[in-house]
Amino acid sequence: MILIPLWCSVTASKKLHIHYEFGVSGMLNSIRKNAKSRVFQVPLVVIIFVFIFYFGYNTLSGNASTAAAKVNGVEISFQDYNETYRRMEDFYKETLGGQVSEDILNQLGLKKRAMDLLIDRVILAQQAEALGFEVSDDEINTAIKNQEVFFQNGAFNEDKYRQILSINGYSHAKYKEERRFELLLNKVQDYYRNTAVVTDADAENEFKERNTFVTANYVAFDPAVFAITAQFTEQQVEEFYKAEGEAFRTQEKRSAKYLEFKTEDFLKEVTITEEALASEYSARKSRFYDEEAARQKSLDEVRDELEGILKNEKAANLAERVAYNTLTDLEDSKTKWDDLDFKTTDVVGAAESSESFPDSPDFQKMLFAIGKDSQGAEVMDNDVVYIVAVNELIPSSIPELSEVKDAVEARFRIIEGNRLAREAAESFLAKATAEGWEKALDGTGYKVLTSESFNAKATSIPPLGYSADAPKKFFDAPEAGKVIDTPFEIGGNFNAFSIATVTNPDMGLFPEEMEAIKAELLPAKREEALETNMEQLRENADIELNRQFLNEQ
Template identity: 30%
Template sequence: MYYYPFQIYGEKEFFPMLDLMRKKKETFLIKAIFIVIVLSFIGTIFLVWGKGEEGFSRSSGYAAKVDRTVISYESYQNSYQRLRDIYQQVFGPGLTPEVEKELNLRQQAIDRLIDNVLIQKAAKGLGVTVSKDEVAAAIAVMPAFQQNGAFDYALYQQTLRTNRITANDFEESQKRDLLISKARTAVMNKTTISDDELLKQYHRENDKIELSYVSFSAAELAAGVKPTDADLEDHLKKNAERFKTPEKIALTWLLLPHATRTEGIALADDEVESFYRKNLDRYLGKDNNAIPLEQIRDRVKTDALRQKAAKQLYEKAADTLFQNIKSGDIALVASKLGARTEQTALFTAAAPPAALAGEATLIKKAFELKQGELGGPVETAKGVYIFKVSEKKAAELPPLAQVRGTVEQQVRLAKAEELARQKAAEAQKALASGDGGLKLSSTPAFGYNGQGTIPGIGSSKPMLEKVFDLTTAVPAPTEPFLVGNRWYAARLKQRIAAPADGFASRKEEIKARLLPVRQETALRDWLKELRAKAKIEINPALTSATP
């Protein structure tokens, strides 16, 4: 028996792979991966399925609970790892933690197990059962248990023993899998496409249409919009965060420059050797190997002395600040350190004064303090800073007079956009009953396309879908369409129907394309309905885990 991948794997797991596989469907890699998907189910299946009425083993804690069924953490881990292995073969080194996060593999893994539990419970209601003969037949065709193209019972027993699985457990797991597969197939097989639907799709894909239309844009209507002061005040209030002036601070600060002289600082030989070992990447030769210490001892000693001097400077600054921090007196701190203070005017975080340009860490920490607080020490490439927030001005909403021009422009545009939509809606109603005396433009004849391109209008898949459903009986949509920055009201001007005799030769091909998509949708909807009726609890630690 051949298992279709979407029957073995949950649709949330398999459908994301479909897009990738459809793009690469002719490659040998993808054909091989379909085989891997099937074969990977063998050998680890027992680890995914547990025992008993409660459903899954509890030995490693729970991953999820579906009504009375418990899915173990071990089951989830195996599901996740197997899923990741499949994607690894598709992406190779491209399966980075970022890509894995985007694919949401952990959520896919737990969703797969939840869906399988739900399907197994729902199978009885579908009248789906699995006989012993079906289980035996399924196992007999598994390549893992065949020798020379035939089922080998001895190999079967040996393989199960190697994986520490009893025949009874494996056959029970196969029965569950077959039950899930048959239930999925039963749901999908209920999906049909009528001849009328196929004919409609044939005409959608082969007819050509012409449209009459009228359009409206906010830019063209904005000049005629006259907002009131009440409109402006209301907009300013509702969008306060966009208009607030940024928070500002003023600093008093001192800088202890890094020492350029290291006289009087002692350095033992073991300190030099320790510094060398910890900073080997600084001392690589042209061959990318570390230069022996004895060849560059003076250089290493100089670097180590500078680091020790910087450390002593930082510790001195920290001790002095700590001893005087309650006073809030930065002048006192400066005098004890033999430094002079500097002052700034009020500034925002985005526009620090020139003297502090580039000191992002200092600026960030300064904005975290309250007015009057001392901060630091902060070490940068220039040295060690200690600072005080001498003034702090909170963000505030300016009066309307200060921002009237900007507010008025935004309100006028917003009202113009609504006016354009209203005019398009009125025009659409008029086109539904006639032309309403509107001055209309026309498109040339055009066909259905995947890009949603409509000549003279632009690209809009929603609009293209709607207008290709229009007929002489229903010649206009009920609502206008926003395409780009314009609203369009449209009406069918002419439909040039494809030859009716062409349908017979295309019917089966159209059905072959539409039916799998319709079946996938039916399967999704069915699973969504099962989930809505079930009580599902997922351990939040699972999906929050990093790859």
């Protein structure tokens, strides 16, 4: 399989008036955060033959009904769009462990990203033509020889290259043309990246951000403390449960009825003839080669072992056949479960365990995968075949408030504790901003702690913990005594801050560090320059989206 890293797009053209907000956590938040630019290089690897855009992109065909979009007269077909979307979807499902719902895919905006990708590729191809860019055969050959997928023993291997192309139905000429197109687009992107400039002022600002340090005084407002004294009415609890009842929904539970067909139970019905032994010995000779003695074992030497293998295989096949016939009879109503000697399990949820279940990793998965009215499904294990069906089903439901009142009140108390802690922190900061930090503390009994030092580049306030946004609030004209007007939730508490100390940088060191800082800032500046130019190109492009595509968004 030929794997080529391709850049992928995210945000929308102003001309199209389409905008997406993504709201998912963990890795999805990281994807969202790092994909602010349509040309940001995400770690997306797709199979190159997804894209049908070759060097002669003007040869793309389509008509009003099959074109998903049109970019300066060049059509993008629904086939190309659907294939691109499918590959991106497969990538994220694989990256996120397959546990990706349709809702998460929608939050990622993959449909929009797939179209953005194709639109940008057409725009870049058109710019390549306008700028007169070309890619030589030498450049293509060098690029191919640098692809590690074709390496063997640390270097490019011609035989491996040809083999991989052949497996994927590629000729050398066809692959060269696709690589030519990719390199052409890279040239255009690099052309715009190379317009980037890191100024002395940029470097100086960066130096100051790295070398200006503060410590903070803070008061922690613990929601758990406020939750203890939180007061609320029955009506508030009822209204909370009416709005948030879904969080208390019970999971569906099932028990199984099942039949088992063990290989060992069919061994007595199996015989192996001498003719079969001889034939199988001939077919499996390599299995009985003695490596240490460097000789082939004879049939007589391995007769018992081979006969045991063949009997087990035939018995397993017989068990499968009987299980299949039994399931077919159930489905055709030729027999009923009540007529069979079946076993049952305890009633459990999908994620619960029970010793009443057979020791089979797929048994419980199948129980919750089949429909409640299904006559059954086969589950294959190493030495047994199961037919499993639903015996009893307790549906998922939102219980009556009276059944879960203690849990609901406990949840509501936690929420109230958070609200009250935030309000207390906000009230304290409002007074501290108006009258001063020390004045606001008078008579409160609040305990004031002091943080370790941190700079504007920090992602945490030590020792409190991680906060991507809080550290930056301290560096807008920092001075000792300044009150930070917003509380930040860090480490489970709502924290009110003021600046305790400020350590300014030694600007005498800046001249000797300036060039190194510029070099460090340049990669990000290059991407900014590319995005700025791409935004202008999109703004000037004549982009038409098919109404059918818009209706899918």
